[in-house]
Amino acid sequence: MLRPSTLLRAARPQTAARFATAARLYSSQAPQLAEVDVSKLVIQRTQTPGQLKKEEELVFGRTFTDHMLAIEWTAGKGWSAPRITPYQALSLDPATCVFHYGFSCFEGMKAYRTSSGELRLFRPEKNMDRLSTSSARIALPPFDPKAMVECISRFVALEEKFVPKKRGYSLYLRPTMIGTQPTLGVGPPGSALFFVIASPVGPYYPSGFKAVSLEATSKFVRAWPGGTGDKKLGGNYAPCIVPQQEAAKRGFQQNLWLFGEEGYVTEVGTMNLFTCWINKDGVKEIVTAPLDGTILEGVTRDSILALAREFLTKEGWIVSERKYTIKEMAEAADEGRLLEAFGAGTAAVVSPLRRIAWDGGVGGTQRDINIPLQKGKEAGPIAERIWKWMEERQYGDVETSWSVHVPPHQD
Structure with missing residues (x-):
């Protein structure tokens, strides 16, 4: 063309x-x-x-x-x-x-x-x-x-x-x-x-959601404080291709980018990441990394946070933007507190996760973190509901200021 x-x-x-x-x-x-x-x-x-x-x-x-x-x-x-x-x-x-x-x-x-x-x-x-x-x-x-x-x-x-x-x-x-x-x-x-x-x-998942598996590695870093990871620059993307190719060779669809010896969770592939769990205080929480200069300020991210605060808080959830680590995710999985996790971006809206392979970080032990999914399901209930809420607003089923009318072309 x-x-x-x-x-x-x-x-x-x-x-x-x-x-x-x-x-x-x-x-x-x-x-x-x-x-x-x-x-x-x-x-x-x-x-x-x-x-x-x-x-x-x-x-x-x-x-x-x-x-x-x-x-x-x-x-x-x-x-x-x-x-x-x-x-x-x-x-x-x-x-x-x-x-x-x-x-x-x-x-x-x-x-x-x-x-x-x-x-x-x-x-x-x-x-x-x-x-x-x-x-x-x-x-x-x-x-x-x-x-x-x-x-x-x-x-x-x-x-x-x-x-x-x-x-x-x-x-x-x-x-x-x-x-x-x-x-x-x-x-x-x-x-x-x-x-x-x-x-x-077309739709990112033509036949419905397909949960993906991630590789979380300490070998590569996507962004760092004071850098440009919070901006949508062309130069941020090419360096991510080789790590993704390496992960694909081992059967993973995307990378989970970690930061620092603590293994802070940042982004998944080219998307923001949301984790749903019962925190150590026994409260249901949906959490994503804060905008600390290493996280892209995603439009879908911002929309999901707004929807979660509008609807999920009424059901006892707390919605957090804070630092958390891959070790915390592993502990939550071991203790039965990890509920679901998903990426969020323009292309897929939400991308459910089923497994994270973690290299153990500094001095740790390599292990898998399995994210629970109901039998026969490829997405958790929160991901499904958020996708529905987003689609209703994108296609104008629910009238909001987010959906902006395009006037017809006049010759």
């Missing part, structure tokens, strides 16, 4: 004097730069529209819509007019800084079709707030999250035919920001590109 053409023709490297001038624009003396202006949106429709795949044939991230949204930025002028163009290749100089120094951040979000045919975005402002934070961490330009949400809404409306009609399906959106200045000098980029591509996707 890729149609090679020029989207962005980056200028040749600037002279040293001009580059220095661009760098100074990051100082407190910077002039007023243009903001993202949705009223200037330009739409160029494709002349070769793609064919829709059957919904049951959709594979995550393999099929893309006809168009893409793109907005360029320069240190001298700010944001240019937003453009929706035919989906196409980017044309970038080999010296472009994103290739050499990792100036790249992104988001994952979805558009849904309600039973009445209306299109909705799920908590898009949370994604744009997080992208803005990620962007600032790697010296990419700031933007108005509300304006970006409106641009994305206009893009989704244009691609309406690609939003699946069947329940459980959705349009996955990938907003991305990259540094585009062609230079081998290390410094804040003088130019950048924000773009959004979209892919219609």
Whole structure:
């Protein structure tokens, strides 16, 4: 579906004097730069529209819509007019800084079709707030999250035919920001590109939940205090592939990332982790790691916490964001207090767990932690209920401020 053409023709490297001038624009003396202006949106429709795949044939991230949204930025002028163009290749100089120094951040979000045919975005402002934070961490330009949400809404409306009609399906959106200045000098980029591509996707578990097994190892570390583990940067993901490949060779679907000699539980694969147990005080507790700088502030994570506090606390549960260790999980399993555990993220919403293989940490003994599941079930009751509550809000069955209406496209 890729149609090679020029989207962005980056200028040749600037002279040293001009580059220095661009760098100074990051100082407190910077002039007023243009903001993202949705009223200037330009739409160029494709002349070769793609064919829709059957919904049951959709594979995550393999099929893309006809168009893409793109907005360029320069240190001298700010944001240019937003453009929706035919989906196409980017044309970038080999010296472009994103290739050499990792100036790249992104988001994952979805558009849904309600039973009445209306299109909705799920908590898009949370994604744009997080992208803005990620962007600032790697010296990419700031933007108005509300304006970006409106641009994305206009893009989704244009691609309406690609939003699946069947329940459980959705349009996955990938907003991305990259540094585009062609230079081998290390410094804040003088130019950048924000773009959004979209892919219609099916349910993560087409035939129902499938509980997964994890490998918890002390050999690899995903993030550390003061680092960038709490940001959604492209550079956070490539280093996780080899550990995942090694775990897969031993029959595990994902890694459980631990931190420190204490073996603090952090994340599972690319998802946040929730553990449900009866704590040592005899109280039912749903717990997840705190936002201490090593944990990604997941939109699904935040949504689950809000739903748990709204519903589960009425049933005697406490909802906690605090540090806990893999050893505590093992002790809870041995004592019959471990109830269930699941990952949480945009793609799967919830991903139930059945087993964790732990290497024992520093001086410990290698062992399995088995997570109880009822006979014939692939998910615990809390995971099932949370998934249901989330889906009701994503598809607009329950009206909340989380489900944002996408106005129809107007020619």
